[in-house]
Amino acid sequence: MFVGLDNFKDLFANPAFYVSLLVTFKFMLYTVPTCILIALLMAALSNRKLRGIGAYQWVFSLPVVISVATGSTIWLLLFHPSTGMLNYFLSLVGMEPISWLSDQKWALFSVSLVTVWMNIGFAYIVLLGGMKGISRDIYESAMIDGSTAIHSFFRITMPLLSPTFFFLSIVSIIGSFQAFGQIYILTRGGPSRSTQVIVHDIYEEAFINFQFGTASAKALVLFFIILLLTFIQFRFGEKKVHYQ
Secondary structure, three states: OOOOOHHHHHHHOOHHHHHHHHHHHHHHHHHHHHHHHHHHHHHHHHOOOOOOHHHHHHHHHHHHHOOHHHHHHHHHHHOOOOOOHHHHHHHHOOOOOOOOOOOHHHHHHHHHHHHHHHHHHHHHHHHHHHHHOOOHHHHHHHHHOOOOHHHHHHHHHHHHOHHHHHHHHHHHHHHHHOOOHHHHHHOOOOOOOOOOOHHHHHHHHHHOOOOHHHHHHHHHHHHHHHHHHHHHHHHHHHHHOOOO
């Protein structure tokens, strides 16, 4: 039976949908800038010709080969309230244990931490590749003119990495809106929907509540949100991209 726009009417009248959207945007803000900044620091520190630097580059990029299920299970053990290593380290410095995944104040932070760790390997490889693509002649010319390493980083490296940042920001934002595996394994959207991102909300609506019409409407809304954000990035962000 054709229902027209009834699924969308029910969707936009449901306050829980807006909660999942808010959680998703917060999750994006927690993970995307943090991951890019840490990966940038790691790439800048390892973009050198030093003995053994290849081993550090391999270690920094290692999370990219770990699956979401494996990485989430590892962190699930670390987050355990009584036997987890994180609370053990807190006890060594005299701090109270934290309910990382069952406390509303910490659950989204904990899931975001796991996501940053899982995504940082890909971001590191992309940024390191961008840095290696910058000609050394540019840096040598800047050194002859008296430029310091910090000045060269902000005046040469950062502008010439703008295409890499542009690509990485688009891919990372899309990925943050599609996050599901780590949330399903670690929190199942809880506690009290504090980690209920929109993809997990769609999953519950379709395969637990069996409301496939409403789930399809949510998926379509998610598609248009990602499309709008990507369009905004191309419309305004690409103007600041400098190609070598």
